[in-house]
Amino acid sequence: MHLAVSLDIASTGQAGLTFGEIAALVRNAETASIDMVIISDSLPGDERSSSPFEATTLVAALATVTEKIGLLAAASTVTHQPYNLARRFASLDIISHGRAGWNATMMQAPREAGNFSRPEGFSDDDFRRRTEEYIGIVQGLWDGWDADALLFDKSGGRFHDPEKMHLLDHKGAFFSVRGPLNVARSPQDMPVLALSGLAAADLDIAARTADVMLLEDGPAEGAKARYDDLKRRVMAARHEPDAVKVLTTITLAAAYRPAAVADRLEEQFRAKTCDGFNILIPAQPSVLDDFVDRVLPELRRRGLFRKSYRGTTLRSHLGLVGGGDL
Template identity: 70%
Template sequence: MDNGATMHLAVSLLPGIADASPDPEFTSLTRFVQKAEAAGLDMVLLADSAPASGSDGANKQMPFEATTLLAALAMVTNRIGLVAAASTVAHQPYNLARRFASLDIISHGRVGWNATVAQAPREAANFSRPEGFSGDDFRRRADEYIGIVQGLWRGWDADALLFDQSGGCFHDPEKMHLLDHKGEFFSVRGPLNVARSPQDTPVLVLSDLSVSDLDIAARTADVILLDGGPRDGAKARYDDFRRRVALCGRDPDAVKVLINVSPFTDGTATIADGMEREFLAKSCDGFNIQMPARPSALDDLVDLVLPALRRRGLFRESYRGVTLRSHLGLAGGGGQ
C-alpha cells in the first residue's frame, strides 16, 4: 500500500525539440505520453515553443501550440495529468482561463496551467507591445493576471447546474458569480461561460521563479518547479518556501515543490540515489525530469529509475484517483 510520503514525478518536454523519427509528430507524442501514463507519472508538462519564449530555432520545431496539443493528448490518455505552458502576454486572462477550464472538462479533470512571472525575451514584440514591460510591471501584471484566472475558475459553484428540463431551470443563478475585477492592468467582469472544473480548478504550476516571485507562488500556486541548486541549500529553500505558504494562511502541503532534473546522463543508480536522498531529506516533494519528446527518452526512467524508487517505497505503484489534483495529493484549488 502507498503511504502518504510518495514522491511526485513529472516529465517536461524540452521546448522546440521534436522527435527526429519519420513518424508524424503527434503519433510520436502520443506514444511518449502513453508510456509516461503506463509508468504512472503524475503529469507531463508541455512547453510552448514560440521563438519568443527563447528557443534558438536550431532544433526541429514541434508543429503544435501547447493548449491545442493538450486537448488532442487528452483524447489518447485517461489518467495522466497534462500541463500546458501558456503566456500571460499571448492571451487575455479571460481567454486563457476559459481555454484551461474547457480543457479540464475535456480531460475529466487532468489539466494544469504552467505560468511564469518572468518575461520571455522578444515575445511582447509579437503581441503589439514592442517596448515590452519593465521587470517589475511584468511581475505585478502576472500576479494580477493569475488572480483573475483563478477567480474566474471559481465563478460557477460545483452544484450550479440543475438540468431541470421540466421546470425550465438550467442552472441556479445564485451559484454563478461575477468576478467584477478592476485592477491596475485588467478589468474583467466574468463569469466564465464554462462550467466548474471536475477537479475544482485546474492545477496552477509556476516555474522560472526568482526569489522575489516566491510570495506570489506561495499565495497562488499548486505546484512550483525549482532548479536543482547546491545540495545543502535545497532543504533550507524548501523550508523557507513552506513558511511563506503558511504565512499566506495555506497548509504548507497545499503546494508541491518539484525540482527540475536534467535528462539522465549519470548512471541510473546514481540518479535514483540522488532523488531518494533529496526526497528523504525533505528538501522537495518530487521531481520534474526534462527530456526531449521521443518515447525512447523515457526508457531509463521507466525501466530503471522507477523500479528502483518503487522497491524503496518512494513512488506509488499506480494512480490512486482520476484527477491531476488526486495524483498530486492536492485538495481544491490554490490561492484563497
C-alpha cells in the same frame, strides 16, 4: 514522491515529433503512473522550434488518448488575454475529466512581447505585478460557478441556478474583467497552477496562488533551507504547508546510470529538499523508456513512488485539496 515529466517537444536540432509519437510518450508515462506531463511552449527566440504544435491545442488532443495522467500546458500571460486563457484551460480540464493544469512562468520571454503588439515590453516590476493580477483573475474566473450550479432541469426550465453563478467584477491596474466564465466548473474544482521561473521576489506570489512550484536544481547545501523557507511562506499564506507541492527540476541526459539517478532522487527527497521532481526529458522516446523501465522500478522498490494511480484527477495525484475524488 511526486513526479512530473517535462517533454521538451520544441527542442531544437531535431525533427519535430508527430502527434502519434508524442501520444506514445505520454501513454508510456501514464503506464508508469507519473503524476503529470508538462508540455512546453516556445515562441521564437534566437533558435527556432521544431514542433508543429502549440501546447494548449496539443494537450486538448492528448486528453482524448489518455485516461489518468495529468496534462499541463505552458501558456504565456503575454500571448493570451486572461479571460481567454481561463476559458481554454477550464475547457481542457473538462475534456480531460479533471487532469489539466497551466504552467505559467514569472519570467518574461525575450522576444515575445514584440510579436504581440507590445514592442516596448514590460519592466520587471510591471511584469511581476501584471502576472500576479492576471493569475488572480484566472483563478477567480475558474471559481465563478459553484459545484452544484448546473441543474439540467428540463421540465422546470431551469438549466442553472442563477444564485450559484458569480460575477468576478475585477478592476485592477492592468485588467478589468467582469466575468463570469462561460465554461462550467472543473471536475477537480480548478485546473492545477504550476509556477516556474521564480525569482526571489516572486516567492510570496507563488506561495499565495500556486498548486505546484517548479524550481531549478540548486546546490545541495542550500536546498533544505530553500524548501523550508518556501513552506513557511505557504503556511503564512494558506495555513497549510502542503497546499503547494515543490518539485525540483532534474535534467536527464541521453545516457545516464539508472541506479545513480535513483540514488540522487532518493537522497534529495529524503533530505526534505522537495516534494518530488520535474524530470526534464529530451524528446527522444528512448530516454523516457529508460526512466520508466529502469529508474522507476528502483524508486518503487525503495517505497518512494506509487505503483498505480489512486484517483482520477490531477489534484488527486498531487495530493491537493479539492480534486473531486481525493
